[in-house]
Amino acid sequence: MSSATLEREPKTHHKPAALTEAIYTICPVLVASHIAVHKGWLERELKKAKGSLKYLWSLPQENWLSHFNHTLPNQFRDGGNIPAIHARSEGQRTKLIGLTFSNDGGQILARVGSGINKVADLNGRKIGLYQRVKTDRVDFWRATAQRGILLALDLAGLKREVEIVDLPVDGPDYYSSAPTQNSAERFGVAANGANNHYGAEIDALLAGKVDAIYANRGRAHLFQRDGKVKAIEDLGRYPDWTLQVANSPFTITVSEELANDHPEIVIAYLRAAIHAGRWIETNQDEAAEIFGGIISQWTGKCQLKSELAKYHFVPNLSPKNLAGIDVEKQFLLDQGYLRKDFDVTQWADSHFLEEALKSL
């Protein structure tokens, strides 16, 4: 696994009007930032701090890679930890300002009627693993699945008895080349339709090319709707929290330049995220509806609501979540996704979170 290389000089075409204009980007995962945006709280808080806000994906396409590589000097990013860890390892000057734990872990899927009922039954069989051909960014999709597969094999006492089959995919890079104004617009329709290059694994499973694949809980749920596949393992059902480190704990990161020059903007972001996190915990019905427009893998509000009940949405930098980042980083180092190690405690800066909590 070769690690993606980032160019020293960030290729950013978007020139910020002022540094107080913050760019934000959020992965399609269950984090409070989505609610903060939807409710207008993020914009309101930034405005109070004399800042302004732009959605990364509303800019021209040449800026979009910064979602993964964090090359923009004024960017907030909330979501999967693998690109955030990778960007930091490559020397991007970012600060880790918040974390939220996901208890997903992911599942192993097999075909209905395959006679495969547990991971141990995969002895001598094939597991499909997504592989991104381009190397302009870290292959977080592969890394997440690879970790889940290796853990599932460990739990079943299997090692090399299973063949892991690479499923190479070469683009398209994005659902659409058209800019979008927010996450709901970006993910609401396109995520599971045509042009979804993350369909390689399920296609290979359904075609019989492989006997099992990895999928996160939402996708596993979606894939099972047709009755053709079934989950034979769920890493989220174990008491061991390290099994649930799967591109998570989710990271909120910010460009160091913005954080140094305008800490008030960073505090404003976190105020909105904390407020949203607390709100979700007492308004799960409405939160499920909002998330439903962004994460469309769940059938209906009820399913998503029961999913929300398993999460804690208020960002923190707890020892356990920080240890989770260490667990993920170690895996990425061991498997060659990272070229350089770094100290997570140096990356995390709790100052902004403390200020935000104090001000609320």
Place this chain on the structure above:
Amino acid sequence: MSSILEVAPVHGSARKAPRSVTEVYYTICPVFNAANVAVELGWLDEEFKKVNAKAVYLRSLPDNKGWIPHYTHSLLNLFRDGGAIPTIQAKADLADTKLIGLTGTQSGGQILVRAQSDLWRVADLKGRKIGLNRSLNKDKIDFVRGTAERGILNALALSGMKRADVQIVDLDDADDHRFEPASKPSELWSQNSGRRLATGSAEVRALKEGVVDAIYSHAGRSQTLVETGEFKVIEDLNNHPDWTLRVANGPITAAVNTQFAEEHAEVVVAYLRAAIRAGRWINANREAAAAILHRVTFYPTVAATARAIAGFDFIPNLSPKNLAGVEIEKNFLRDHGYLKKDFDVKAWADSRFLQEATDGLQGQ
């Protein structure tokens, strides 16, 4: 222990209280039971007053004198409500008591390892070291060890292993704790000794320092330890459908001296009235109950306490299943050398008091 008996006011003692007031001791473990809440809500005092009795917290005795009797039941007029292991040992070998109520609120316990270790399941512990507490205090039963030993053997059995498949490493604990006198349980535990003792124990140190690869841990303590990021749980005995795996220093037992119960049945009924009222209240007011129980137990937060008590019935009973749980715990202790004598659990349980308390509360 004789000195304690001397300071203990005998019921009806004219010296301590004028004629009609019956003074009686009570002691409650830091566990999920209704008695803890009955005390905090003032209902124990209220019910005792109705029968001219006065509840005295055992741990209000000076000079740590209430500590050992909490385990040995060595007073003549003591209600003990809590973990089953000391109650069972007292009945078997030390004191003549009656079992008057049970609560099935215990959790099975977990197997804890270091977060960064390459251990994913109990099967991976084959040939490795599991730490087991060993109290050096001979005056009381080692209930910590009794609970952990059963949990470890159950976890191994679930993985198709036996004791000989791992190395059990004894971890010595002086077990000579001293507490300041307290007027009620919440005051005792607010000395904060409980949480600190639990997370700084010899077992936790041994695991942290790599002396052993795994330990058994109660879920409340595990949560605190897991939050440090240094540990993880690889087995949770609560995750199985088998309820007998949840017998872990449980079910929660309420016991009282036989002679006292015979002479003062009305006080025993009053105790249970308070507990039943509190149990009903907890069942109907989970969030508020969690806030109270958090003050007398060891889960890290009120929210964690609320999650831990969800679904439990807090009204004391003597149900066949809970009695069977006591039987399982007793037989384990007997078979592993914790008891000298065996006894009949069914004959120990006396349901008359519970029946009378329940009848008396009808319509309330």
